[in-house]
Amino acid sequence: MANQNTQVKSEAAKYTAEKVSYAKGLEGVILCDSQVSFVDGLAGKLFYRDIPIQELAENSTYEETAYLLLFGKLPKRQELEDFKAQLKANRNIPNEILEIIQKYPKHAHPMEALRSIVSLLGMYDTDDELHTPEANARIAIKLIAKFPTAVAAFERFRQGKDYVAPEDNLDHSANFLHMFRGPIPSDLDVRAMDACLILHADHEMNVSTISCRVVISSLSDMYSAICAGVGSLKGPLHGGANEEVMKTLEEIGSLENTEKWVKDSLAKHFKIPGFGHRVYKYYDPRAAILKNFAEEYAKIKKEISEKLQMTELIEKLMVESLGESKGIYPNVDLYSGLIYSTMDIPKDQFTPIFAIARVAGWCAQILEQLADNRIYRPRCHYTGTLDKPYIPIDKR
Numbered sequence: 001m002a003n004q005n006t007q008v009k010s011e012a013a014k015y016t017a018e019k020v021s022y023a024k025g026l027e028g029v030i031l032c033d034s035q036v037s038f039v040d041g042l043a044g045k046l047f048y049r050d051i052p053i054q055e056l057a058e059n060s061t062y063e064e065t066a067y068l069l070l071f072g073k074l075p076k077r078q079e080l081e082d083f084k085a086q087l088k089a090n091r092n093i094p095n096e097i098l099e100i101i102q103k104y105p106k107h108a109h110p111m112e113a114l115r116s117i118v119s120l121l122g123m124y125d126t127d128d129e130l131h132t133p134e135a136n137a138r139i140a141i142k143l144i145a146k147f148p149t150a151v152a153a154f155e156r157f158r159q160g161k162d163y164v165a166p167e168d169n170l171d172h173s174a175n176f177l178h179m180f181r182g183p184i185p186s187d188l189d190v191r192a193m194d195a196c197l198i199l200h201a202d203h204e205m206n207v208s209t210i211s212c213r214v215v216i217s218s219l220s221d222m223y224s225a226i227c228a229g230v231g232s233l234k235g236p237l238h239g240g241a242n243e244e245v246m247k248t249l250e251e252i253g254s255l256e257n258t259e260k261w262v263k264d265s266l267a268k269h270f271k272i273p274g275f276g277h278r279v280y281k282y283y284d285p286r287a288a289i290l291k292n293f294a295e296e297y298a299k300i301k302k303e304i305s306e307k308l309q310m311t312e313l314i315e316k317l318m319v320e321s322l323g324e325s326k327g328i329y330p331n332v333d334l335y336s337g338l339i340y341s342t343m344d345i346p347k348d349q350f351t352p353i354f355a356i357a358r359v360a361g362w363c364a365q366i367l368e369q370l371a372d373n374r375i376y377r378p379r380c381h382y383t384g385t386l387d388k389p390y391i392p393i394d395k396r
């Protein structure tokens with residue numbers, strides 16, 4: 001109890017004043033020190049651990065990139081071999097969980113299924129409660145290894161097909177496509193999937209990464225933090241945008257309808273999926289790399305060439321209309337959906353594939369958060385009126 005003579009201070013005025021300026025959506029706010037990745041939005045550049053994304057997309061593999069993100073350096077040959085062996089050894093998910101996945105409703109969104117599987121995996125992992133850097137690094141490897149298995153298992157079961165077990169002779173991307181679709185994938189499919197996974201592996205302080213950091217900042221466990229990441233990625237303003245791009249292309253229907261559709265949408269101030277970004281005010285470098293793969297597919301698969309032409313026309317019209325004036329350019333989602341649908345991947349599985357990639361970044365960011373943690377606890381601008389009396393229920 002405060003001494004009666006003590007002057008009680010209040011900070012209510014500071015937070016309830018009519019005009020309190022703050023960064024809505026945390027725009028421009030620096031959240032933490034980080035060395036994991038950096039986006040130079042004006043130059044249209046992305047770096048993982050200082051290395052430009054183009055160099056990784058051209059020369060690296062998903063496994064090597066995941067190692068880089070997690071451990072902060074490119075692995076030596078033996079380190080990479082060991083890391084790949086650990087990933088392979090951790091691909092299986094417990095049979096009890098597979099049995100549960102089989103019972104999931106077939107109509108559930110695959111992101112809901114993935115979120116639930118991550119939660120189940122946490123209950124089966126005794127490393128979960130150790131809270132040591134070593135145990136957390138092991139969990140990171142397990143999560144990266146198991147995400148493709150989880151996504152593929154739900155897909156097989158909801159289609160009424162048999163589960164395809166992980167194949168040790170295949171690397172990460174090839175194994176995922178094999179578990180998901182059945183046959184051994186083509187070289188182009190493997191290269192394109194690996195590039196997609198590399199390009200989506202991390203992206204600085206995006207909303208799902210912040211979600212992971214916020215959850216782990218209470219010293220919760222890694223599985224809880226990753227569940228938050230999956231839940232956050234599910235939204236159409238974040239990971240769900242490539243699904244929206246494909247729905248948009250289907251809605252437009254043909255190349256000849258495209259120009260009118262874009263003009264009408266802009267007149268209605270509709271936010272066209274696959275464009276715009278909080279940080280990039282120029283071309284997202286990942287979009288250009290993915291466009292190259294879409295062009296490679298279009299040469300051998302006629303069915304995507306019209307969709308590619310439509311996408312290119314939308315890009316041209318959008319950049320002409322909003323590029324200079326509002327900094328609206330293509331983002332990573334514009335071409336990724338086209339690539340996935342060429343691989344016969346259903347639209348609602350695009351975001352889970354994003355999660356398969358991003359789990360490496362989430363884990364790296366969580367480990368970094370834990371190494372220099374302070375619990376997140378911001379304030380709000382309170383827009384209510386304080387000190388209202390309590391009205392008894394029969395007088396309301």
Ligand SMILES: CC(C)(COP(=O)(O)OP(=O)(O)OC[C@H]1O[C@@H](n2cnc3c(N)ncnc32)[C@H](O)[C@@H]1OP(=O)(O)O)[C@@H](O)C(=O)NCCC(=O)NCCS
Binds near residue numbers: 236238276332
């Ligand atoms: C990514 C996104 C959520 C960023 O949101 P944000 O930083 O809050 O930007 P805003 O929504 O405030 O947009 C700023 C301006 O650009 C316009 N704009 C932004 N994205 C646009 C888009 N995709 N199509 C048309 N106009 C767009 C907004 O209408 C707004 O115009 P105004 O200033 O006249 O009101 C937003 O660009 C968007 O919804 N894009 C489509 C979804 C998408 O592709 N998401 C994937 C991101 S990787």
